[in-house]
Amino acid sequence: MIHLRHLDVAYPGKKVLSDFSLTLPERGVLGISGPSGCGKTTLLRVLAGLEQPQAGEIEGLAPDSVSMVFQEDRLLPWLTARENLQLIFGDAGQALMWLERMQMADKADVYPDQLSGGMQRRIALARGLGHPGDLLLLDEPFKGLDEALKQTLYPFVLNCAKERPVLLVSHDQEELHTLSDHVLLAQGPPLRLSDAAGFVPDRI
Template sequence: MISVKDISFAYKNADGKAEKPILSRFSLDLPENTVTAVMGESGSGKTTLAKLLLGLQKPDSGEITGLDGKRISAVFQEDRLLPWYSARKNIASVLTDTKAENDALTEAILEETELTASADKPIRELSGGMQRRVAIGRALAFGGDLLILDEPLKGLDEELQKRIVPRIKKRFPTILLITHSEDEAKLFGAAKTVRLK
């Protein structure tokens, strides 16, 4: 199990001095085969927590255990897509198996994210909601032991959310959902909810 233990973190100013702490002695366990929701307003440290788990930031104190040998996939608040690639190529860009295996997985994920008809369009020609689905698809293709979702359903209508969430959960039984939405946490069936202030 991945555990966050007594983590403290503050961003530094230009002089290298710590500003207001974002997280202070924060602890969280992420049980396997469970959706854990972390909720809170903007600036409460939700995205910072994701960056710490991904190793993009280092805590000032405390530790994160259980990451050894774990593969973590993520959907960030920003889609972070390759704009010169098509939806298909963005999803396939994280794959390392043989071409036949990659092609089969890419096609399956395009279908699961309902992007088959737009698979070969450049990203810049896709709507915001479609780009969001490409970002989700890329994370699903990358695979792993834990999926971190940071406000994953923005731009998706309610019916589409209801269809896609079960497909996400089928591929990733262990999820850290970062959201400000009670409805989103319920839709994912979060078994555990932690609130940041």
């Protein structure tokens, strides 16, 4: 299991995580819902190794074993859709397989600036979902996609969650309750998590 113990993250004049502890499940989707600015994205960045806490520790997780879908697509503009995926996967066949899953096989050789926002979002999703690892982090992963398309992509998240924990941050309540095994409510800063009954979990 992945254990977060007594984490502190602070910026000038603002404490985002303060003595924050949480144990993630071995698999399944843990959803987090809450207002912007309460510390949800900071938590994901700490788990991804993109930000270092000033105190505390994370046990059971190597930074290079984490994959993340950011709020921004973060595609490399000088690479085609296929090349953006191949850079992560290291395998052209796997890149093409994920393009097919995203219903974008015909866009393999198209550059990001020639793709719609929804198409760029699907490439970013494929990059995160297809990358092997011990933890998958999703920060508003379906932002900008219509409901019908989202429904076709949900099974890929659920399939990932059979083998590893998935931490899903979203403002979309229907999305959270469709995908999540458990949903926590976030408040802060500093970030505090509780379930609907107000229980503050150290372990889910």
